[in-house]
Amino acid sequence: MAGLKYLSGFGNEFASEDPRCPSALPEGQNNPQVCPYGLYAEQLSGSAFTCPRPTNKRRCQIFQFVGHQLKYTSQHSTAQHYEIKSIRNTSIHPNIILFYYPESSTLNIGLHTVCGAGDSKSRNGICIHLYACNTSMTDRCFQNSDGDFLIVPQQGKLLVTTEFGKMMVEPNEICVIQQGMRFSVDVFGETRGYILEVYGAHFELPDLGPIGANGLANPRDFLVPVAWYEDRTVSAGYTVINKYQGKMFSCQQDFSPFNVVAWHGNYTPYKYNLENFMVINCVAYDHADPSIFTVLTAKSTRPGVAIADFVIFPPRWGVADHTFRPPYYHRNCMSEFMGLIKGHYEAKEEGFQPGGASLHSIMTPHGPDVDCFEKNSTATLKPERVAEGTMAFMFESSFSMAVTKWGLDTCNRVDKEYYKCWEPLRSHFNPKWKPASK
The missing domain is CATH 2.60.120.10 (Jelly Rolls)
Structure with a gap:
């Protein structure tokens, strides 16, 4: 399938262009007066412009053949397509175990928030969601303006189409869609999994400390999609759904948003095989x-x-x-x-x-x-x-x-009887115990 190629490495500065448009990336500058192929240049930034150089690795320059429409309506997206539950006014429950399975429905994606803390407005917090879906997103895409999604499929593979290219993500793999990136998901039957959403920070590899240079997840094993574009007019309307401050907004446009011919930078989606x-x-x-x-x-x-x-x-x-x-x-x-x-x-x-x-x-x-x-x-x-x-x-x-x-x-x-798995624990205390002789 076209577009299912990858660049490897974590946090690297990548460059990719769809082979149908060679030399689509301008040489030597980010925003020439006239871009190759009559493209538009757009920069996607995931950190403050003035971050120190070691941490200012959250930018990407993309070249697309139609400028994105940025006019959103004040209407929430309709409930028949997406559902997000607020975490406000909830009580702490110390021990809870959930068993969740896809229900018979025609939802494009059923996304339920289980727990969370903090606040997307102050850019400090997290949410944990479960998803279940059995129908692909057709002429719809999603953008999270609140934070990053770390997606963990448990059943069924996901074909994730992004502005940067396509990724096939299967159970025992993960993918990360960072803040502001538009994506759509195709599924192949009943599908479910977990999502960790973080506000105000991006995922990175942990420091290795005394472990040294080798161990845990190796940077080279993280894969980034290769540029792939879709030149398609949608007369019935293409819906762009945006999650902003925990609420859903939508707008309509008459073209596919996956119209990026080339891109370079290191603020990208990526996947990893566990x-x-x-x-x-x-x-x-x-x-x-x-x-x-x-x-x-x-x-x-x-x-x-x-x-x-x-x-x-x-x-x-x-x-x-x-x-x-x-x-x-x-x-x-x-x-x-x-x-x-x-x-x-x-x-x-x-x-x-x-x-x-x-x-x-x-x-x-x-x-x-x-x-x-x-x-x-x-x-x-x-x-x-x-x-x-x-x-x-x-x-x-x-x-x-x-x-x-x-x-x-x-x-x-x-x-509700989860706690009972510890009830049969019995005391083994013996005050007359003596260590075994050597």
């Missing part, structure tokens, strides 16, 4: 913190504290001696939203289904269920594969998130 993650793990004893599994992070202004981290738990070897190998019971100063793409999560093999999610709020105690604890407390420790055929992930945030009314009541998929 199988390429290079795992760092314990090889002696104890259980390392999940930060060693961070794929992408959106940093806050406080050093070492993230607005949001995207963390995965891929197949790996477990070799630690004298150690309870699964995650230990813990209370955390971060909110932890977990999802499961496929397989069985090691700490709750029976109680956590693909497509489900759990939220453990700040300082809420949680950890393995009873079966996992008993099994791993008495297991013979030898090298073994962990999470084979499984991919669990976590959206972790320093924000204290509130759950929406939809998440608590409307979705009808809440496991």
